Structures are given as structure tokens and as C-alpha cells.
């Protein structure tokens with residue numbers, strides 16, 4: 001049988017444990033939220049995509065003779081955008097993309113590629 005003193009120590013112990021766990025959870029939660037927020041902050045390219053989606057489809061599924069982008073790798077998309085930016089022909093209709101590149105900043109090419117992967121995931 002534990003003495004009264006021992007029992008009290010025991011409950012203090014679990015109270016402290018409980019508080020530690022709470023703090024730990026909070027830290028993990030906040031940390032995860034920051035990471036998550038960083039990953040999905042697409043605000044810079046969301047506006048651009050409204051124009052792109054007119055041809056490539058809302059979920060990059062393509063349509064009306066315009067290519068789908070949903071199956072492309074991120075690296076491939078970035079490379080394509082860089083080529084179009086430089087005026088390099090990749091296909092018969094590259095001229096259309098040369099014009100589009102006036103609206104998208106080169107520093108956002110990678111973010112755009114990530115965004116395209118993200119939106120084409122949610123079928």
C-alpha cells in the first residue's frame with residue numbers, strides 16, 4: 001500500500017507528465033502548421049493559374065487542343081517554362097506560351113510547377 005505522501009507524489013508526477021505532453025503536442029502542432037503553411041502558400045501563382053487554366057484546364061487536365069500538364073514532372077514543367085521564357089521552341093504552338101510567360105515571374109516557375117502537381121492531385 002502506498003503512503004499518502006507517495007500517492008501525492010505520484011499524482012504530481014502524472015500532472016507534470018501531462019503538462020509536458022501538452023506542451024510537446026502544442027510544439028508539434030505549431031511546427032507542423034508552419035511547415036504546412038509554407039508548403040501550400042501558392043498565393044503568388046494562384047492568380048496566374050486562372051489564366052493558364054483557360055487553356056490547360058482547371059485541374060491541368062488539358063482540353064480544346066491544349067496539352068494536359070497533370071502528368072508532367074515538376075522538373076519538366078520548370079524546364080518547359082524556362083524554355084518558353086527564353087523563346088525556345090518546344091512544339092508547333094510554343095508561340096502561344098511565349099506570350100504567356102510575360103505574366104509569370106521566372107522566380108515563380110518552381111512554385112507554379114508545385115502548384116500544378118498539387119491541383120492535379122485532387123481529382
Ligand code: HEC
Nearest residue numbers: 051052055066067077080090091092093094096097100104
Ligand atoms: C492561350 C492558351 C494557353 C495559356 C493561357 C497557357 N498555355 Fe501553356 N501551353 C499552351 C500550348 C498551345 C502549349 C503547347 C506549346 C508548344 O507547342 O510548345 C502549352 C504548353 C505548356 C507547357 C508544356 C507542356 C508539355 O507537355 O511540354 C507547360 C508546362 C505550360 N504550357 C504551362 C502553362 C502555364 C504555367 C501557364 C500560365 C502561366 C500556361 N501554360 C498558359 C497553351 C496555353
